[in-house]
Amino acid sequence: MxxxxxxxxxxxxxxxxxxxxxxxxxxxxxxxxxxxxxxxxxxxxxxxxxxxxxKDKDELLYDVQGQAYIQLLEVFKKKATSKDPLKRLRQIGKTYISFGLTNPELYDLMFIIRAPTNVNEQTHKDHGKKSFDYLIDCLNECMAKNLVRIQDATLGSLQMWATVHGLVSLNLRCRLKMLPEGVGIEKILYASLEDYIDLITV
Amino acid sequence: MxxxxxxxxxxxxxxxxxxxxxxxxxxxxxxxxxxxxxxxxxxxxxxxxxxxxxKDKDELLYDVQGQAYIQLLEVFKKKATSKDPLKRLRQIGKTYISFGLTNPELYDLMFIIRAPTNVNEQTHKDHGKKSFDYLIDCLNECMAKNLVRIQDATLGSLQMWATVHGLVSLNLRCRLKMLPEGVGIEKILYASLEDYIDLITV
DNA sequence: CAAACATAATGAATGGTGTTCAGTAAATAA
DNA sequence: TTATTTACTGAACACCATTCATTATGTTTG
Missing domain, CATH: 1.10.10.60 (Homeodomain-like)
Known part of the structure; x- marks a missing residue:
């Protein structure tokens, strides 16, 4: 039947x-x-x-978050494909910032808002790991080729993620209003990323 | 009368x-x-x-946020006082992370949550600037003494703030669950900051 | 085919929320 | 003492997430 x-x-x-x-x-x-x-x-x-x-509104959010993580990983796989790992690292960073700037509400759902009652740690552990590993792998390749001044790939990835997330989320929450006006905020974010990567390159 | x-x-x-x-x-x-x-x-x-x-619940939040900014600046002025600007830079970073870890709810109010209807940009522009300037001044001093590999103090400050805010806020939102367990998350945050400062020092 | 059962969907009810505003009570001014 | 200003109340409004007894529909069994 x-x-x-x-x-x-x-x-x-x-x-x-x-x-x-x-x-x-x-x-x-x-x-x-x-x-x-x-x-x-x-x-x-x-x-x-x-x-x-x-079960409740939270559960709905978790499902949406999972979906969003899949989207992010797909964008990485499409946009950050250079053979040169250092170039790819730049692409990953740019893609991340661009993702946050063009999908602010989605970014919010994924990384900033808190579900009314709880956070589903598993969602972020599972889905988040895949995107994070994409970054770790890239950084490992950079390290193997002696392109970066980084000892630990995990710690380095965390630092880079913190940097781009910090930039995107502070901007999303309008916490960058004290920056000199005139210059486009978006330009500043990308410039800050470039500077960061210049910092870590040998 | x-x-x-x-x-x-x-x-x-x-x-x-x-x-x-x-x-x-x-x-x-x-x-x-x-x-x-x-x-x-x-x-x-x-x-x-x-x-x-x-006027509404938002307004109450803005007032609390202003209060919190004052608190943060006071902690800076108390804890980050080394004459050596590079040491002071480390102190600022540590103090910031410690502030976020020991006052998670307060940190949330200041930098993460969104008021139901709006954000009061003025609150962050005014109060935020004072703390941010504390960082800029320190970085300027480091630059004057040729201690750091940074061209623009504002951009450099933004980058450092993004790094520590990224670390604190990702942790607060339980987004670091994919990190290898066992090692205390707090230790990792401080280590990441140390690494960052090592990166920017000449 | 009809009766029994299982599943899906409803929507009113519960106990909450932010916010408003007519009405009241108290303090001050005349 | 009376009039007026001020401070406060709390019921009412329109919403919210969530629950659950009831109803409708589809499926299986006798």
Whole structure:
């Protein structure tokens, strides 16, 4: 009997439909301003239905975060492909900043906001590791070729990630207003990254 | 007639009383979980009264943020006082990380969370600038003595701030779970800072 | 085919939230 | 003493996340 299979498929599809609607609304209006009722309205179901597929609003966020991590990794794999590991390191950094600048709401969901009750550490452990490993691998290659002044790839990756995340998140939260005006903030962020990579190169 | 003066004083005192209660509860329970009603209960006034002193919950946050910036600057002035600018730079970085680790909720209020409706850019422009200038001055002194490989003090300060903020905020949001376990996260943060300063020193 | 069962969806109800505002009480001025 | 200003109240409004008894639909069994 293929009925239970079909039902299973429909269930998965409906869950994806809910997630897609939620993601769209999170990006357009922000997580906080998107209510379960709004999502229910958008997909033309009652609020209660959403709770048949997601335990609570947090759970919905975790799913969206996982999706976002996949997106980020895909962008890395598309944009940071130079054979030269040092060039690739620059590409990774640029791609990350560009990702944060062009998808501010998505970036927010992934790295900045806090779910009302908890954080799903597993989401970040699992998905986050893949992107982080992409950086570690690149840095390891740089180290093997003696291109960078870094002893530990993990520590070096953490430092570079902290730098770009710091830049992006401070900008997203309008905490860079004390910088001299006139010059475009985006230019400054990229320049700061370039400087950082110049610092670590031999 | 000193009556209006007294009234003015009482008004200021009451506002401070509200802010103190709010700050206490923000730190204990977090901004989101603290309701105007809770604050009103704590100070034994009705919810409506709070709106006589603060336009909305956002405004209350801005006031708390201003207070927090003052605190941060005071810690800098107390803990980062070495005559040697390079040592002072290390002290500033350490102090910042320590501030974020020991006051996670306060750090959250200042640099991570978003007020429901807006961000008061002026708060960060004004208060933030003072702390940021403390860093710029230090870096300028390092540059004058040819101690660091940095061309632009503002850009250099931004980079260093991004690094420490990145470290602290990623940790606060449990985004460092992919790091090898066992080693204390705090140690790693401080080590990462040390590495960074080693990088920029001549 | 009809009855029994399983699944899916509903939507009102609960207990919260920020915010407003007509009404009241107290302090001051006339 | 009366009038006026000021401070405060707390019920009311429109929302929120979440729950759950009820209903509707689809599937299986006798």
């Amino acid at each position: 293929g009925i239970s299979e079909r039902k299973e498929r429909e269930k998965v599809e409906k869950k994806q439909m809910i997630m897609a609607a939620a993601l769209k609304m999170f990006l357009e209006e922000g997580y906080a301003k998107t209510s379960i009722r709004n999502i229910a309205d958008a997909i033309e179901y009652s609020p209660g239905t959403i709770y048949l597929y997601y | 000193g009556i209006s003066e007294r009234k003015e004083r009482e008004k200021v005192e009451k506002k401070q009383m509200i802010m103190a209660a709010a700050l206490k509860m923000f730190l204990e329970e977090g901004y989101a979980k603290t309701s105007i009603r809770n604050i009103a209960d704590a100070i034994e006034y009705s919810p409506g009264t709070i709106y006589l002193y603060y």
